[in-house]
Amino acid sequence: MKKLSARRRHPLAAVVVLLLALAATGGLYAAFAPAGKAQADSSAQSLAIDEGKKLFAVGCSSCHGLNGQGTSDGPSLVGVGSAAVDFQVGTGRMPAQQPGAQVPSKKNVYSQAEIDQLAAYVASLGPGPVAPTTEQYEPSSNEVTNAEQVAKGGELFRTNCAQCHNFAGKGGALTNGKYAPSLEGVDAKHIYEAMQTGPQNMPSFPDTTMPEEQKREIVAFVRHTNDEPNQGGLALGSLGPVTEGLFGWIFGLGTLIVIAIWVAAHTTKAKKS
Amino acid sequence: MSSASGTKSSASKPASTRAKPANKAEATADWVDGRLGIYSLAKANLRKIFPDHWSFMLGEICLYSFIIIILTGVYLTLFFKPSMAETVYHGSYLPLNGIRMSEAYASTVNISFEVRGGLLIRQIHHWAALVFVAAMFVHMMRVFFTGAFRKPREINWLFGFLLLCLGFFDGFFGYSLPDDLLSGTGIRFMEGAILAVPIVGTYIQMFLFGGEFPGTDIIPRFFTIHVLLIPGIMLGLLVAHLILVFYHKHTQWAGPGKTEKNVVGMPLMPVYMAKAGGFFFLVFGIIAVMSAVATINPVWAYGPYRPDQVSTDAQPDWYMGFAEGLIRFMPGWEISVWGGHTLNLGVFIPLMIFPLVLVAIAVWPFIESWVTGDKREHHILDRPRNAPVRTAFGAAWIALYLVLLVGGGNDLVATHLHMSINTITYAVRVGFFVVPVLTFIVTKRWCLGLQRRDKDKVLHGRESGIIKRLPHGEFVEVHTPLPQKDLHTLTAHEQPRPLELPAETDENGVARKAGAITKARVKLSEGFYGEGNQIAKPTTEEYHEITSGHGHH
Numbered sequence: 001m002k003k004l005s006a007r008r009r010h011p012l013a014a015v016v017v018l019l020l021a022l023a024a025t026g027g028l029y030a031a032f033a034p035a036g037k038a039q040a041d042s043s044a045q046s047l048a049i050d051e052g053k054k055l056f057a058v059g060c061s062s063c064h065g066l067n068g069q070g071t072s073d074g075p076s077l078v079g080v081g082s083a084a085v086d087f088q089v090g091t092g093r094m095p096a097q098q099p100g101a102q103v104p105s106k107k108n109v110y111s112q113a114e115i116d117q118l119a120a121y122v123a124s125l126g127p128g129p130v131a132p133t134t135e136q137y138e139p140s141s142n143e144v145t146n147a148e149q150v151a152k153g154g155e156l157f158r159t160n161c162a163q164c165h166n167f168a169g170k171g172g173a174l175t176n177g178k179y180a181p182s183l184e185g186v187d188a189k190h191i192y193e194a195m196q197t198g199p200q201n202m203p204s205f206p207d208t209t210m211p212e213e214q215k216r217e218i219v220a221f222v223r224h225t226n227d228e229p230n231q232g233g234l235a236l237g238s239l240g241p242v243t244e245g246l247f248g249w250i251f252g253l254g255t256l257i258v259i260a261i262w263v264a265a266h267t268t269k270a271k272k273s
Numbered sequence: 274m275s276s277a278s279g280t281k282s283s284a285s286k287p288a289s290t291r292a293k294p295a296n297k298a299e300a301t302a303d304w305v306d307g308r309l310g311i312y313s314l315a316k317a318n319l320r321k322i323f324p325d326h327w328s329f330m331l332g333e334i335c336l337y338s339f340i341i342i343i344l345t346g347v348y349l350t351l352f353f354k355p356s357m358a359e360t361v362y363h364g365s366y367l368p369l370n371g372i373r374m375s376e377a378y379a380s381t382v383n384i385s386f387e388v389r390g391g392l393l394i395r396q397i398h399h400w401a402a403l404v405f406v407a408a409m410f411v412h413m414m415r416v417f418f419t420g421a422f423r424k425p426r427e428i429n430w431l432f433g434f435l436l437l438c439l440g441f442f443d444g445f446f447g448y449s450l451p452d453d454l455l456s457g458t459g460i461r462f463m464e465g466a467i468l469a470v471p472i473v474g475t476y477i478q479m480f481l482f483g484g485e486f487p488g489t490d491i492i493p494r495f496f497t498i499h500v501l502l503i504p505g506i507m508l509g510l511l512v513a514h515l516i517l518v519f520y521h522k523h524t525q526w527a528g529p530g531k532t533e534k535n536v537v538g539m540p541l542m543p544v545y546m547a548k549a550g551g552f553f554f555l556v557f558g559i560i561a562v563m564s565a566v567a568t569i570n571p572v573w574a575y576g577p578y579r580p581d582q583v584s585t586d587a588q589p590d591w592y593m594g595f596a597e598g599l600i601r602f603m604p605g606w607e608i609s610v611w612g613g614h615t616l617n618l619g620v621f622i623p624l625m626i627f628p629l630v631l632v633a634i635a636v637w638p639f640i641e642s643w644v645t646g647d648k649r650e651h652h653i654l655d656r657p658r659n660a661p662v663r664t665a666f667g668a669a670w671i672a673l674y675l676v677l678l679v680g681g682g683n684d685l686v687a688t689h690l691h692m693s694i695n696t697i698t699y700a701v702r703v704g705f706f707v708v709p710v711l712t713f714i715v716t717k718r719w720c721l722g723l724q725r726r727d728k729d730k731v732l733h734g735r736e737s738g739i740i741k742r743l744p745h746g747e748f749v750e751v752h753t754p755l756p757q758k759d760l761h762t763l764t765a766h767e768q769p770r771p772l773e774l775p776a777e778t779d780e781n782g783v784a785r786k787a788g789a790i791t792k793a794r795v796k797l798s799e800g801f802y803g804e805g806n807q808i809a810k811p812t813t814e815e816y817h818e819i820t821s822g823h824g825h826h
Binding site: 158179245253 | 325326327328329330331333334367368369370371372385386392396400403404407408411454455539544548551552555556559560563564565566567568569570571573574575576579581582583584585586587588589590591594681682683684685687688691692693694695696
């Protein structure tokens with residue numbers, strides 16, 4: 001102890017103490033800090049982000065900005081999460097074909113691997129809803145459980161979705177040229193993601209307001225309405241009384257009037273000689 | 274007269290003086306005749322003459338679809354439970370399994386999936402209802418455009434109009450019965466309309482629903498109205514309508530040998546009995562085929578009604594679509610009066626226009642007879658072109674109706690034509706005022722053009738397509754003169770003179786002032802028959818001058 005005490009006035013003592021303090025701080029930090037995302041490594045995740053960034057620069061950055069920060073032509077993508085990317089790009093909505101009231105879905109030109117890379121990059125910008133796994137969105141394959149899910153999903157659908165998407169998921173009009181698209185032939189995954197992220201004019205239904213199980217039930221109901229045989233014959237678009245009225249006038253009364261003309265044209269006076 | 278005395282004499286005659294019945298059928302007929310007097314009734318009516326034209330069969334379509342509705346409706350009442358008691362569904366339609374619903378909805382789903390033939394009968398009932406009202410609409414327009422509503426048929430016109438209105442409402446009540454999401458939304462709409470009535474609205478709502486919406490009373494009450502009250506009134510009106518058709522005899526188109534005093538056509542028995550009977554089965558067949566191939570009102574897909582749920586595309590059946598249009602295009606005005614009482618003009622004004630739209634067409638016969646001062650009987654129909662103002666008014670009314678239908682279906686127009694629903698709504702607001710006026714002007718001019726064409730055809734004949742070269746080199750097209758029959762038909766209509774203002778001074782030279790109403794009447798009459806509002810039909814002299822003289826034009 002004497003030795004240490006004797007050297008405490010040594011000109012380098014301050015330097016040694018500083019070094020020790022730094023080493024301690026650094027050591028403690030290294031011990032307790034979480035494994036940094038900023039760590040430059042060569043794992044698959046980081047490769048995907050790199051690839052995604054390149055794809056992003058080509059396909060998305062002109063509207064969303066080079067770093068996804070958003071511009072006057074497109075919103076910021078910080079915090080939208082991988083689920084939003086998977087939905088928007090997977091349904092062909094993004095990259096958008098043109099500005100307008102609403103971006104329509106179209107043929108998707110990205111492979112699923114590319115979409116995943118884009119999603120990884122956008123997810124790296126900030127935490128957001130994560131693209132679901134099959135177990136999350138796929139309704140039960142058990143017939144009895146599935147029927148239960150359809151029934152419950154129907155009730156949820158009529159409460160939360162039918163006012164825009166119509167009772168059979170055929171879509172409907174919104175204000176100023178916007179619309180709720182038809183849900184016919186939409187992937188279960190995309191329906192689930194739409195509920196998670198609330199794309200365009202749709203409200204979002206995060207797990208806090210609509211638990212995973214309920215989303216799955218809605219997916220089961222939508223799939224059921226798409227696959228169900230038409231019990232009453234032609235569904236006429238499942239669009240309600242407007243198409244029924246048109247059908248009634250054209251094919252009902254129209255046919256009857258044609259028949260009336262035919263009957264009136266064939267009378268006893270029209271005997272053929 | 275003869276029928277009354279005939280009945281008595283045949284009934285009082287002792288059976289022994291009669292010829293012996295040839296067979297059992299005749300014996301039965303004799304037996305019935307002795308008690309009901311069917312021979313004279315049949316004699317008086319079975320040979321009734323009816324003219325032949327396809328447009329005279331539109332009323333038959335109404336009658337037959339009404340019969341179909343009653344037949345299928347009776348079957349449905351055997352299984353339908355008009356109750357709003359809550360139940361949990363455990364039927365064969367799994368997608369609704371375990372869901373709470375009313376007895377009314379559950380029984381409708383059961384009719385669709387458990388009752389034998391239930392879905393088909395339900396669809397026949399509903400499709401027949403749509404066709405019924407559509408046929409009444411077309412039938413009414415036929416009567417309107419041909420002037421068949423003129424004396425002595427004004428009352429029968431009103432009977433028909435009442436049948437149409439009752440058909441609207443009975444259809445609406447029937448649509449409300451299954452208590453599915455769509456029908457419940459319709460009832461909610463109606464409730465909103467009632468509540469918008471100032472002062473008494475809330476009271477009427479409470480009486481009708483027996484408390485707050487939806488309560489448990491409304492469906493049983495609608496059921497009684499739908500299956501008993503309105504059909505009963507309609508049946509009575511229908512019988513009266515048909516009796517008047519028999520009594521007045523049928524109208525006919527102008528033609529050689531057809532006058533205001535006769536009916537040219539064929540007898541009810543056997544010609545029209547066979548034709549009408551056959552046509553009934555054709556109507557039933559077509560509606561049955563429709564119902565077999567096309568869904569109507571898939572209640573199982575709508576789900577049960579819950580006041581917290583709604584689906585887009587919630588429209589009424591087509592005939593009420595114009596009411597939906599009125600509501601949809603009306604701005605949502607709301608004012609507050611007398612310390613906080615809300616006057617919901619956005620709903621109340623459409624509610625007031627709704628009956629006006631219907632009444633506008635109903636009162637036309639009376640307006641027309643007042644303006645023209647024509648109090649004579651008419652049994653010969655007008656061709657629509659020969660009554661330009663009437664035709665233009667009818668067309669304008671239909672145009673208004675169509676504009677409102679577009680307004681009622683604005684969301685589907687928007688999605689299917691890729692337009693903005695706001696644009697459509699604004700267009701309907703303008704169209705409500707502008708389209709009927711434009712239609713009136715265009716139709717009137719169109720009618721006058723057709724009158725000119727008729728005149729031309731009478732005077733110059735039909736273009737034959739044969740070009741002749743005259744000796745001096747001129748080319749002319751040969752016109753074939755019309756046969757006498759067509760000349761008669763084209764010139765058979767009357768061309769009344771417009772009314773004139775009474776002389777300004779009376780016989781004593783005292784100034785006489787015509788009232789504002791008289792002036793208006795004269796002005797309107799001028800609009801009907803005045804200079805430029807009808808094309809003078811060719812006179813015999815004109816015809817002879819042209820046909821005898823210098824060849825063809």
